[in-house]
Amino acid sequence: MSEISEHKILFGWEEIKKSLLTCIWFMFLTFPIMVIQVNTIHRTVEWRWERLFFVGAGAFLLSFLWRYMIRRKEAGIKREETAQNTHQDLLQRLLSNPRFSRPALAVAVLFFLTFPLVFSLYQIDIMTTALIYVVVALGLNIVVGLAGLLDLGYVAFFAVGAYTYALLNVHFQLGFWICLPIGGALGFLFGVLLGFPVLRLRGDYLAIVTLGFGEIIRLVLENWNEFSFGPSGIANIPRPGFMGMDLALHQNHTYIYYLMVGLTVFTIFVVRRLQDSRIGRAWTALREDEIACQAMGINKTRTKLSAFAIGATWAGMGGVVFAAKTTFINPASFTIWESVIILCCVVLGGMGSIIGVVAGALVLKLLPEYFRAFSEYRMLVFGTVLVLMMVFRPSGLISSVRRVYRFEGRNKLEGQP
Amino acid sequence: MDLEYFFELFLGGLTRGSIYALIALGYTMVYGIVELINFAHGEIYMIGAFTGLIVAGLLTLLGWPALAILVIASIAAMIYSCAYGWTMEKIAYKPLRKAPRLSALISAIGMSLFLQNYVLLAQTPDFLPFPNLIPEFDFLEPIEHIARSSEILIYAVTAVVMVTLTLLIKFTRMGKAMRATSQDREMAMLVGVNVNRVISMTFILGSATAALGGVLIASHIGQINYYIGFLAGIKAFVAAVLGGIGSMPGAVIGSLVLGWSESFFTGYISSDYEDVFAFLFLVVILIFRPSGILGRKESDKV
Known part of the structure; x- marks a missing residue:
């Protein structure tokens, strides 16, 4: 369900319009420095129009990715706020698992x-x-x-x-x-x-x-x-x-x-x-x-x-x-x-x-x-x-694992009559 | 020590100081409002100079008069620098508003590296000659041997920019909103200030003054490359801190003090260690008086 709505947001008309605007903006932005090269000594100008196309296409596509990533990041922050689970990545779990990490170390x-x-x-x-x-x-x-x-x-x-x-x-x-x-x-x-x-x-x-x-x-x-x-x-x-x-x-x-x-x-x-x-x-x-x-x-x-x-x-x-x-x-x-x-x-x-x-x-x-x-x-x-x-990803590709000390005494205490 | 040499150094220092001031204003305004050292601000100045060069080069080929070219090139440089400043804020700083300060600083360094190399790759790594756009004014002929007309123009433009900015911040609605945001961002938000717009506006204003500085100094010195922004940016930052970062008159005073001391140092002591001197100045000020000449003292809050 949420998958579908996400796709709709990602490829809806509104989104395309936004990306088009970004595309035009970046074409405007990079126009003088990317396209025009003036040689003041030989008094010649070189126009490199093909670059404008690349910038436009790149900006158009990347702006989708950018917004998708921003949304994911915001969703991630919300998830962290609601549930206090210490979310670990696949990479981290693999590294902390001795059955994987020891052979990996040996290979290295x-x-x-x-x-x-x-x-x-x-x-x-x-x-x-x-x-x-x-x-x-x-x-x-x-x-x-x-x-x-x-x-x-x-x-x-x-x-x-x-x-x-x-x-x-x-x-x-x-x-x-x-x-x-x-x-x-x-x-x-x-x-x-x-x-x-x-x-x-x-x-x-x-x-x-x-x-x-x-x-x-x-x-x-x-x-x-x-x-x-x-x-x-x-x-x-x-x-x-x-x-x-x-x-x-x-x-x-x-x-x-x-x-x-x-x-x-x-x-x-x-x-x-x-x-x-x-x-x-x-x-x-x-x-x-x-x-x-x-x-x-x-x-x-x-x-x-x-x-x-x-x-x-x-x-x-x-x-x-x-x-x-x-x-x-x-x-x-x-x-x-x-x-x-x-x-x-x-x-x-x-x-x-x-x-x-x-x-x-x-x-x-x-x-x-x-x-x-x-x-x-x-x-x-x-x-x-x-x-x-x-x-x-301010914490980097492989973020450091924070030491967690859990107080485990409470459950026992509460369990006692 | 003859007087004329002293006077020459004095005016040279004033020129440097004016340019530093045009850049330092952007630093100090951004710091006052978002508490971020906008490391890439020097790059905005460089992009201003490059845009100015490109426009001026095109118009020179068309055979326009120098003064018209200067005006158009300056305006184009300002527009483009504003656009870059605005975009930079949206990409590299806005997503980091709530992040730790160091993250924003690292992001700014990344932006600076990116912009430098973007210009290096898209244009050229070599020094480019900048056309001399500032004509020799006839009425300046009697003092021509001590102050070139380009220098006089730099002083005049800097003064006008200072006055305009001060008026803008004192009397317009936007200026009021900016002052409110710099005092307390959350409170400003609560009373209905559109903080996002204020921050964008700050970046735009700062970029515009930096671009103006870029075009003027490029025309005065006569050449630019992709790397000019780094040193100019650092020195302007020194000036902003010296004057008390966050304070606009402070930035101007700090810039002039730095400009003069650099000029006299190179003139009387040693020109090899010019940049060392600027960096030493930075270190000494930050260590002994981090709040600067006009800055308010900040204390850490829990």
Whole structure:
């Protein structure tokens, strides 16, 4: 019954009229920028009328989908208000069921371990980059997902790690394995340094200030030639050696790959333990309600600062591996949009959910590589993803499962005479 | 320190400040009413500049007089920026009215990324030369070596826009509704203010002033690309916060202060670190005086 009425609403005359209006509106809206290209030097105009048709058709069809999704979302909110059942998706139920999740985990482990044996060097390289993003996104997940502090300058800590390794290597010939903990430690230190002044700020101001810090660090790296070699960056950063041996190119890439797998597993382990620890629960509490949280006796400053610093540590370590892998870094790799991409990984996967963030980072890093033909649309898609996720599914693809404690004593009590 | 150099920097700062003010007004109005940092506002300014460029380019080919082109290009830019601002609000912000603030901010960042890349793909990633639409006025010849006529026009337009906006908000029905909504949205709804319309109107007004700023500065500097909105947007945001976000006179004062301090900093100290200076300014203000010069102090409510 409700199915039929829904279809009627979806395809009725009123709906078509609405979609037509949307279609005309978007054709008007995109007309100058999409259609006309003026060349002021050669004094020519290029009219690209065919694009107008695509925009119109796209807007017409998408507007149906948009309204359908909005309705579904509103219906979902109503359902939640009326019935307090904790609605879980299929994906979540599958993941929480050990009969499914254990074999899935085994397959994943097997896949990642045998990956370099099966695939080519190029694939290994892509996967390594994706894993670096997984680690960094998991770090950001601590700050944004668990503690609820939106950090838009996160890539600065990544830069700190990368430059730590590059500069220590250039000046003091320090090796990768010494620099990895130093990079992490410096990330931590910068997290404390930058976190300390901004703790008093409200959520959106905090986001803008961290953005400011991130840009300051990038601009300093770009302009301070004596220190960071300026915009030309640092080249010929050595790849990590294995027990003092120099490896051939292929071996070396495989080595970095396994190293990254190890680091990823370590990160997941630590983040999981942190999440369930005292401090992890304090982060979540702080995210939900600051004032109530303070009333419960949680030290706000220390909790926020620890989230900031621990999140930054992972970025620092990720940065060291990044520098070692690409062997060349310059400030252009650390713009604010890189922070936004990492944020996108966290948001798409599901803020606060480890498996979600891992999946989000893998999807966002691997898909663009395999759809090279569409690579120029990458950032456009990222922007769209951010907006759509926030509008329709703020909890992400795989949302984090909230811990529920049920009081079961009451039924027993009521049952007693 | 000779006086003429000082004067030049002073006027340069005034130009920057005026443009920041035109953009900052949009930030501050939107923040005052929906409490959202409209991160994509800089992109609206950029789209205004691009629309202006396209219209101006077309009309130049037809051989119209410069002043007529300027007026028509500005009007077209304003119309299109308003349309984009309005649509953006409907898509990215309206469904999130009741969502947490951070969701709306992330959505705004997504919108900003989308619009930047939309223009990048539909037009070009390169810098485009913008035709100089502002003729050299004869009566300005005696002071031409310190202030170009385009600068004078920017000051004049900014002043007119400020006065018009102030009058609009003080004396019209819509302005009254806007003030009511910014004070207390629910109460405004209860007394019959159409809040949705007020919010749309705010986005439209803010977009129009930003577009005007975009066309003027593009014509003054002479080139634009898809990325100009980001930095201009951030700096205008700094200005809005400096003046006290939510307050319109504050936005103007903040913009002028930022414009002058940037101009003197680059003129006397270092031009390499110009943007670092702006960001430092932002960080310092937000940390030590987040309510700005004219802003009211906000406290968190349970």
